[in-house]
Structure formats: C-alpha cells, structure tokens
Amino acid sequence: MNNEISPQDTKRAGYPHELLLINLILNHVLIFIATMGLAGSYPLLPLVVPAISVSILAFIFYRAKRALTSDPSFVSAHWQICAYRSRTFLFMLAAASLLLLLGWLGYAYLGMAKVTVLALFAVAILPIMGTILTLVVLESDAMNQARKGTMPQWAAQRFAASTRKPSN
Numbered sequence: 116m117n118n119e120i121s122p123q124d125t126k127r128a129g130y131p132h133e134l135l136l137i138n139l140i141l142n143h144v145l146i147f148i149a150t151m152g153l154a155g156s157y158p159l160l161p162l163v164v165p166a167i168s169v170s171i172l173a174f175i176f177y178r179a180k181r182a183l184t185s186d187p188s189f190v191s192a193h194w195q196i197c198a199y200r201s202r203t204f205l206f207m208l209a210a211a212s213l214l215l216l217l218g219w220l221g222y223a224y225l226g227m228a229k230v231t232v233l234a235l236f237a238v239a240i241l242p243i244m245g246t247i248l249t250l251v252v253l254e255s256d257a258m259n260q261a262r263k264g265t266m267p268q269w270a271a272q273r274f275a276a277s278t279r280k281p282s283n
C-alpha cells in the first residue's frame with residue numbers, strides 16, 4: 116500500500132488525527148483544567164469545553180462523510196478511522212453527561228447530599244479521562260501510520276473497501 120500513496124495524500128491523511136488530538140489534549144485536558152480553575156468566579160465557563168468539542172466532532176463527522184466521495188481512498192479511510200473513534204468518544208461524553216444531569220437533578224429536586232453528587236460526578240468524569248488517554252495513544256499511532264502511508268489491517272479491510280474514489 117505504501118508504494119501507491121503520494122506524499123501529499125499521506126500528509127492529508129494525518130489531518131483528521133491531528134484534529135481529534137487537538138480536541139482531546141488541548142480542549143479536554145488543558146482548557147478543561149483552566150476553566151475549572153475559574154469556575155468559582157464564572158460557573159458557566161466550563162461549558163465552553165463541550166461546546167468546542169461538539170463543534171470539532173461535528174466537523175470530523177461532516178468531513179468523514181464528504182471524504183467518502185471526494186478524497187482518495189487512503190485519505191478517506193483515515194477520515195473514517197477518526198470518525199469511528201470520535202463516535203466512541205461522543206458516546207462516552209453523552210453517557211457522562213447523562214450521569215452529570217442525573218446527579219444535578221438528584222441534588223436539586225430529590226435532596227441528595229452534596230457529597231453523593233460529587234461522588235457521582237467523579238464516576239462520570241473518570242471514564243472520560245480513561246477514554247481520552249486511550250484515544251490519544253490510538254490517534255498518535257494512527258497519525259504516525261498516516262504519515263508512513265499505512266493503516267491498521269482492520270481499518271484497511273473495513274474502510275478502504277467502502278471508499279469510492281481511487282487514489283490520484
């Protein structure tokens with residue numbers, strides 16, 4: 116597969132992985148920590164993190180769908196890999212958001228103790244942090260593979276066959 120892929124395509128195939136890594140590291144780690152530090156003064160400021168994340172994930176999904184018909188198969192397959200992993204991350208965010216909502220509702224309307232709600236918040240955040248760590252490792256490897264002109268065997272079987280446009 117490496118012989119038939121142009122250097123331009125290998126560079127373009129790394130873009131989705133870079134975008135997801137920016138979302139995971141910059142947004143969900145650095146910006147999240149900064150906004151939590153300011154949450155005492157600005158309680159709604161941490162909502163910036165999911166807003167940025169959903170915007171980036173929506174762009175990844177849009178671009179992955181568009182890549183099926185407009186990009187060479189290698190580039191499109193890497194967009195599909197990134198979209199597949201982004202769906203996993205979005206599912207984790209939705210599950211954690213549901214737990215956070217239930218904790219808030221329990222505190223506000225059912226009289227749950229504050230310490231119980233904080234424990235529930237920790238239970239909601241921990242899987243997200245584990246998912247972020249796992250996805251950072253996977254996406255770093257995928258970005259490296261894209262730059263080398265390769266992809267995992269499972270992705271080649273699953274995504275390269277589903278793309279329609281051949282490599283230029």
